[in-house]
Amino acid sequence: MAITIDEVYETTSMTLYQNLDIRTTTLGINLKPCIDSDFDKFRKNVYELVYQNARKLIDETKKLESKYGVPIVNKRISVTPVSLIMESHCTREKYLQMAITLDKAAEDAGIDFIGGFGALVQKGMTASDKLLVESLPEVLSKTQRVCSFLNVGTNVAGMNLDAVNLLGKMLKETAKKSENAIGCAKFVVLVNAPEDNPFMAGAFHGIGEADLTLNIGISGPGVVRSVVEKNKDGDLTDLSETIKRTTFKITRAGELIGRELAKNMKIPFGIVDISLASTTAEGDSVARIIEQFGIERIGTHGSTLAIALLMDAVKKGGAMASGNVGGLSGTFIPVSEDTGMIEAVQKGALSLDKLESLTSVCSVGLDMFAIPGDTPEETINAIIGDELAIGIINNKTTAVRVIPVPGKKAGDSVNYGGLLGNVPVMKVNKYSAKNFMRRGGRLPAPVTSMRN
Amino acid sequence: MKKELLFITVIGIDKKGIVARVSNLLYENDINIEDINQKIMEGYFVMTMLVDMNDSKTPLEDVRSKLEKIGKEMNLKIQIQHENIFKMMHRV
Numbered sequence: 001m002a003i004t005i006d007e008v009y010e011t012t013s014m015t016l017y018q019n020l021d022i023r024t025t026t027l028g029i030n031l032k033p034c035i036d037s038d039f040d041k042f043r044k045n046v047y048e049l050v051y052q053n054a055r056k057l058i059d060e061t062k063k064l065e066s067k068y069g070v071p072i073v074n075k076r077i078s079v080t081p082v083s084l085i086m087e088s089h090c091t092r093e094k095y096l097q098m099a100i101t102l103d104k105a106a107e108d109a110g111i112d113f114i115g116g117f118g119a120l121v122q123k124g125m126t127a128s129d130k131l132l133v134e135s136l137p138e139v140l141s142k143t144q145r146v147c148s149f150l151n152v153g154t155n156v157a158g159m160n161l162d163a164v165n166l167l168g169k170m171l172k173e174t175a176k177k178s179e180n181a182i183g184c185a186k187f188v189v190l191v192n193a194p195e196d197n198p199f200m201a202g203a204f205h206g207i208g209e210a211d212l213t214l215n216i217g218i219s220g221p222g223v224v225r226s227v228v229e230k231n232k233d234g235d236l237t238d239l240s241e242t243i244k245r246t247t248f249k250i251t252r253a254g255e256l257i258g259r260e261l262a263k264n265m266k267i268p269f270g271i272v273d274i275s276l277a278s279t280t281a282e283g284d285s286v287a288r289i290i291e292q293f294g295i296e297r298i299g300t301h302g303s304t305l306a307i308a309l310l311m312d313a314v315k316k317g318g319a320m321a322s323g324n325v326g327g328l329s330g331t332f333i334p335v336s337e338d339t340g341m342i343e344a345v346q347k348g349a350l351s352l353d354k355l356e357s358l359t360s361v362c363s364v365g366l367d368m369f370a371i372p373g374d375t376p377e378e379t380i381n382a383i384i385g386d387e388l389a390i391g392i393i394n395n396k397t398t399a400v401r402v403i404p405v406p407g408k409k410a411g412d413s414v415n416y417g418g419l420l421g422n423v424p425v426m427k428v429n430k431y432s433a434k435n436f437m438r439r440g441g442r443l444p445a446p447v448t449s450m451r452n
Numbered sequence: 453m454k455k456e457l458l459f460i461t462v463i464g465i466d467k468k469g470i471v472a473r474v475s476n477l478l479y480e481n482d483i484n485i486e487d488i489n490q491k492i493m494e495g496y497f498v499m500t501m502l503v504d505m506n507d508s509k510t511p512l513e514d515v516r517s518k519l520e521k522i523g524k525e526m527n528l529k530i531q532i533q534h535e536n537i538f539k540m541m542h543r544v
Contacts, residue, residue, distance in 0.1 A: 003538045011537065011538055066512050068534055
């Protein structure tokens with residue numbers, strides 16, 4: 001059946017007026033073949049492999065943008081967790097040098113972020129993992145493009161609280177070393193981290209992956225908001241069906257472009273991540289979708305129900321549209337990258353406590369939020385522990401990306417300029433969990449993990 | 453015969469010469485028009501053209517920028533996209 005004028009108009013309107021784009025194409029690269037006992041040679045190998053593949057990604061991406069008239073906003077690289085490849089070179093100085101090498105390869109190739117400077121420490125930490133964490137304040141403040149992650153728990157391993165307990169201190173040091181604490185925006189701590197996540201800061205090329213793989217992150221809060229806006233009176237099932245149909249279409253665009261890009265690059269296609277990812281562009285906001293549902297501001301009562309409905313509908317529509325859904329495939333509600341979220345905090349509608357509860361119905365985590373710089377280390381660790389416990393117990397990925405901003409208190413804001421805009425500093429609970437957190441050790445794996 | 457089909461979408465206020473200018477550009481670049489439709493939607497004039505670029509020597513990027521130039525001069529939004537994206541999004 002021929003494509004009708006209405007169908008052409010619908011798709012074209014999505015790209016012209018509703019910010020439909022492919023949010024990210026992330027090329028995963030296995031760095032293990034680069035390892036050499038000569039560290040200079042090792043770095044040279046890493047630079048060459050990253051640079052050559054990144055250039056190819058950018059060139060092929062441009063061709064498809066033109067063919068389909070759909071912007072591909074970010075071209076990124078994820079690499080093998082760096083602590084693994086540095087096992088025989090683990091000194092702080094060498095970690096910093098490796099980070100600078102990755103940063104330079106990304107910069108020279110025209111890549112904005114390169115992920116994977118991290119470690120998987122859900123059961124325990126190797127000497128290399130510990131040095132990596134120790135090197136982070138310098139790495140995150142002295143490089144521009146390197147993103148770091150730490151996976152501190154899984155549903156089957158439980159949670160490594162000793163690793164969590166290193167992070168409050170590390171984040172506060174990073175905050176002091178970088179302007180407005182922006183270094184902290186490039187570090188995320190997770191549980192159940194997917195090995196094929198295309199989104200930063202948590203992207204890395206998993207150890208179960210091939211030498212190269214291409215993963216796609218779709219987008220579309222603006223498109224979903226627009227269809228919800230036209231559905232003023234539908235009940236919850238109507239609303240869910242409308243969102244499902246739209247997400248199906250958006251995901252199909254990602255599926256098409258992702259598979260064709262992988263084919264043109266002659267590498268395996270990995271997954272489509274069907275997360276709705278906000279930007280600060282007008283209307284491209286998950287909070288605005290919730291407002292169109294009939295919630296005055298995200299964060300008020302009813303918001304958790306609304307996000308639950310949105311999430312489930314997005315997943316159902318997306319699952320039908322792609323042969324391989326993967327990555328995070330949740331909905332992101334980063335405070336600082338969503339104009340509706342920023343406003344909700346500023347107006348007092350959204351607190352940290354409510355944000356945490358929203359993440360339990362399948363957003364990915366507490367993301368890109370600022371807290372006062374004098375927040376005690378143990379409190380930062382406890383915020384992380386709370387959020388990650390939600391992931392462990394509910395068998396899902398959860399993550400925390402927190403920015404403790406020196407010299408700022410709750411109610412202040414930090415102006416990052418550009419895409420990040422004005423980020424409000426959120427209030428944290430003044431009571432301490434110090435004596436609980438210092439117990440350390442491991443949170444045992446939940447009983448739901450015993451499936452054999 | 454092999455075809456390379458793309459949709460051109462024109463959105464804006466109806467005025468004289470839209471079809472003439474777009475068709476002329478396509479003719480000059482050896483692009484065949486397979487089908488044309490037009491309709492008023494949400495208050496806008498919308499025209500779609502299904503075109504075959506198989507014989508054209510002009511790179512798609514150049515056709516796109518020439519169309520955008522016409523769009524700018526006539527105060528219209530003009531987009532060109534390969535037909536595969538419409539098939540993927542609207543046909544299961």
